[in-house]
């Protein structure tokens with residue numbers, strides 16, 4: 059079953075306060091009691107003023123940050139009751155979940171140095187057991203679509219421009235079809251033509267039944283994706 063009625067990721071009562079141990083234990087409360095459900099075939103845009111906690115929430119959904127309270131329930135598997143709490147899952151379970159179920163496109167590319175771009179993009183498919191040649195073919199098709207010229211494919215992306223690195227990152231995020239995708243400003247460094255290509259990729263994943271949560275500062279992107287806004291306000295923050 060796909061469609062807006064099938065919940066895919068469910069944040070329940072999340073709270074996060076940063077404690078700066080190197081600065082006298084100063085506390086930075088970011089949010090509390092945040093609950094959010096995202097369904098298959100839906101795009102949710104995290105919204106709110108700078109500093110409201112959008113990036114922190116997205117990273118908490120990906121288990122880069124551990125919340126102080128609450129759960130991040132992720133549908134992992136086909137059975138109706140196959141849910142995992144990513145916030146408390148042991149590292150191996152979290153890795154398996156990220157490989158198959160929960161993709162993430164960060165704003166900046168972080169990859170092992172000297173690996174050719176084509177393999178950087180193909181890697182998530184290979185990790186899922188895809189044959190290397192087929193994975194590279196799919197990676198190449200995505201890189202072409204994202205206007206990364208073929209002469210750059212054998213090179214490591216470390217020296218690429220900001221916009222090129224972002225498109226490599228997007229290609230890596232979309233190469234393996236994953237039912238849930240988290241997107242951190244995936245069009246921030248792109249020109250309009252490439253922005254529209256990324257918007258089309260997101261819309262296609264959504265139409266195929268993925269649940270997407272993202273930060274999109276560009277209102278035109280939110281509109282094009284018909285995104286539901288999830289607003290973080292002072293209400294959600296501790297004072």
Ligand SMILES: Nc1ncnc2c1ncn2[C@@H]1O[C@H](COP(=O)(O)OP(=O)(O)OP(=O)(O)O)[C@@H](O)[C@H]1O
Pocket residue numbers: 076077086088106107108109110111112113114115
């Ligand atoms: N790793 C961290 N350590 C300590 N404080 C942090 C950390 N990350 C974020 N913060 C603090 O948490 C608050 C929320 O930051 P966050 O980056 O989530 O906001 P945002 O809504 O994404 O902002 P922007 O739109 O400006 O990117 C800020 O006050 C920030 O200083």
